Amino acid sequence: MKGVIGIDVGGTKIAFGAVSPAGEIVLRRTIATHPDDSFDEGIARLSAGIEALLAETGWGAGDIGGIGIGCPGPVDTERGVILSVYTLPGWSNREFAAPMSERFGGTPVRLENDANAALLGEALAGAARGKRSAVMLTLGTGIGGAVLLDGKIHVGANGAHPELGHVPALAEGPECPCGLRGCYEVIASGPAIAEAGEAVGLDGSEAVFAAAAKGHAGAQAIIDNVAKATEAAIWTILHTFLPEIILFGGGIADGHWPLFEAAAQKSLAAATLARDQGVTIARAKLGNDAGIVGAANLVM
Amino acid sequence: MKGVIGIDVGGTKIAFGAVSPAGEIVLRRTIATHPDDSFDEGIARLSAGIEALLAETGWGAGDIGGIGIGCPGPVDTERGVILSVYTLPGWSNREFAAPMSERFGGTPVRLENDANAALLGEALAGAARGKRSAVMLTLGTGIGGAVLLDGKIHVGANGAHPELGHVPALAEGPECPCGLRGCYEVIASGPAIAEAGEAVGLDGSEAVFAAAAKGHAGAQAIIDNVAKATEAAIWTILHTFLPEIILFGGGIADGHWPLFEAAAQKSLAAATLARDQGVTIARAKLGNDAGIVGAANLVM
Numbered sequence: 075m076k077g078v079i080g081i082d083v084g085g086t087k088i089a090f091g092a093v094s095p096a097g098e099i100v101l102r103r104t105i106a107t108h109p110d111d112s113f114d115e116g117i118a119r120l121s122a123g124i125e126a127l128l129a130e131t132g133w134g135a136g137d138i139g140g141i142g143i144g145c146p147g148p149v150d151t152e153r154g155v156i157l158s159v160y161t162l163p164g165w166s167n168r169e170f171a172a173p174m175s176e177r178f179g180g181t182p183v184r185l186e187n188d189a190n191a192a193l194l195g196e197a198l199a200g201a202a203r204g205k206r207s208a209v210m211l212t213l214g215t216g217i218g219g220a221v222l223l224d225g226k227i228h229v230g231a232n233g234a235h236p237e238l239g240h241v242p243a244l245a246e247g248p249e250c251p252c253g254l255r256g257c258y259e260v261i262a263s264g265p266a267i268a269e270a271g272e273a274v275g276l277d278g279s280e281a282v283f284a285a286a287a288k289g290h291a292g293a294q295a296i297i298d299n300v301a302k303a304t305e306a307a308i309w310t311i312l313h314t315f316l317p318e319i320i321l322f323g324g325g326i327a328d329g330h331w332p333l334f335e336a337a338a339q340k341s342l343a344a345a346t347l348a349r350d351q352g353v354t355i356a357r358a359k360l361g362n363d364a365g366i367v368g369a370a371n372l373v374m
Numbered sequence: 375m376k377g378v379i380g381i382d383v384g385g386t387k388i389a390f391g392a393v394s395p396a397g398e399i400v401l402r403r404t405i406a407t408h409p410d411d412s413f414d415e416g417i418a419r420l421s422a423g424i425e426a427l428l429a430e431t432g433w434g435a436g437d438i439g440g441i442g443i444g445c446p447g448p449v450d451t452e453r454g455v456i457l458s459v460y461t462l463p464g465w466s467n468r469e470f471a472a473p474m475s476e477r478f479g480g481t482p483v484r485l486e487n488d489a490n491a492a493l494l495g496e497a498l499a500g501a502a503r504g505k506r507s508a509v510m511l512t513l514g515t516g517i518g519g520a521v522l523l524d525g526k527i528h529v530g531a532n533g534a535h536p537e538l539g540h541v542p543a544l545a546e547g548p549e550c551p552c553g554l555r556g557c558y559e560v561i562a563s564g565p566a567i568a569e570a571g572e573a574v575g576l577d578g579s580e581a582v583f584a585a586a587a588k589g590h591a592g593a594q595a596i597i598d599n600v601a602k603a604t605e606a607a608i609w610t611i612l613h614t615f616l617p618e619i620i621l622f623g624g625g626i627a628d629g630h631w632p633l634f635e636a637a638a639q640k641s642l643a644a645a646t647l648a649r650d651q652g653v654t655i656a657r658a659k660l661g662n663d664a665g666i667v668g669a670a671n672l673v674m
Contacts, residue, residue: 230616316530
């Protein structure tokens with residue numbers, strides 16, 4: 075086996091690559107998703123793209139150990155099906171793994187949620203390399219979480235994934251559709267910061283960060299809440315999963331890493347029952363590559 | 375194999391039994407722990423007790439599949455050693471599993487923390503029977519937690535166990551030595567309820583429950599906080615582990631089950647992202663037997 079194929083399916087584009095056993099992307103390509111087109115047409119275009127990629131790398135069909143696919147939203151990993159995802163209307167509830175496997179000579183094909191795939195990427199070749207347990211928080215338009223325990227992605231009851239964006243974070247925070255007042259997502263996601271900023275005349279989450287840096291009191295209060303909410307979320311992770319490493323990813327955390335690192339370290343230092351277990355706080359390393367590398371890790 | 379031996383080591387007594395593969399205690403005995411006596415003497419008395427038990431059941435040495443031991447405090451499950459436990463000064467940091475195995479013809483001997491053992495008991499023959507994932511909260515002089523994922527006890531970084539008694543529960547609650555204001559334990563453990571009761575002239579946690587039932591406003595406020603803290607702890611469990619079942623055990627929860635059941639169900643009903651996954655809330659079933667049965671489950 076020379077390597078595997080990792081595919082990162084998004085609502086607008088699909089990135090895929092030939093990945094070495096060490097997690098290095100040997101060659102990568104991108105095609106448009108066309109999520110409203112027919113599913114069969116999409117599978118045909120993707121397969122053709124992979125065949126072209128294989129031809130360029132010089133890998134034959136017998137050289138690939140499998141195909142891993144990361145997708146947004148909930149997936150049925152057993153059946154290899156993307157469940158209902160509004161960003162991929164044409165792709166939902168269709169068998170994905172089986173036709174791909176057939177097209178590539180029966181090679182193993184596995185599907186996983188993209189947040190979980192990103193963590194598997196970091197575990198193979200990024201910030202969580204060599205760790206048996208890790209929790210990754212991804213802060214962007216929402217806050218997602220992925221959990222690796224004993225080397226495997228943790229899955230909840232009924233195959234559902236945990237919702238780490240919705241742990242208690244700030245008792246007096248706004249209501250969230252999740253049912254809780256002051257969950258982490260409703261304080262620290264991009265749209266949450268932007269909405270709080272609107273109330274003090276600021277336009278967008280980056281404007282809030284920028285104004286706080288210049289001493290704007292209202293913006294500073296919002297950022298203080300983001301820090302406090304982060305402390306609470308980290309506290310919860312330390313007293314539940316207690317993983318070897320906690321990773322932050324996503325645009326909000328990546329763009330303002332010192333803030334998130336300081337809040338997480340403050341929480342860790344205060345946690346008398348957890349702080350001596352060698353838990354590390356780190357920034358995700360692979361960025362957009364995590365999807366391809368993690369998808370590849372599914373079949374390694 | 376006719377069954378295994380389960381041993382539940384406590385600070386004052388050691389209960390042990392012959393346990394069938396179905397988790398039924400065929401015969402049980404108890405001896406005093408004498409925690410300050412020599413460890414070697416303790417092992418000798420315990421071994422003699424097990425030999426007598428085996429003789430009474432009619433099981434020969436070849437009939438037992440192993441010996442499982444549940445102990446208070448942290449244990450090194452790899453080495454089979456009880457770590458520092460103040461209730462068992464003479465037994466700490468001594469090899470426990472190895473001499474027991476030697477004494478019983480090399481049979482497998484495994485050691486586990488008693489909270490984890492209790493959950494393994496409930497999973498084998500109690501309220502969590504047949505479940506692959508479960509979280510058990512035990513409310514007594516402290517609040518302990520045990521977590522079963524994919525059929526195995528979840529262990530945190532560095533072999534440490536999660537501390538579910540110290541998740542955020544009531545922002546305005548008292549300070550806890552864990553480092554958090556208003557963790558679950560500092561609101562809902564027996565001593566926490568008793569301490570809050572003192573401030574309104576009540577003596578002990580049971581007096582607080584009794585006064586609240588009779589309409590005492592100060593007591594009712596304390597019990598309301600216990601319920602609110604329980605809602606928060608359950609919320610956290612639902613959005614992190616998302617287990618198939620959440621169990622309550624221990625004297626406080628068992629003695630006031632309707633209160634805890636109602637709070638947990640309220641939290642579950644409000645959790646829009648978790649409530650459709652079939653999570654069950656239940657009371658632990660085995661009571662004091664859970665220790666022996668769960669210890670037995672370690673070697674099944």
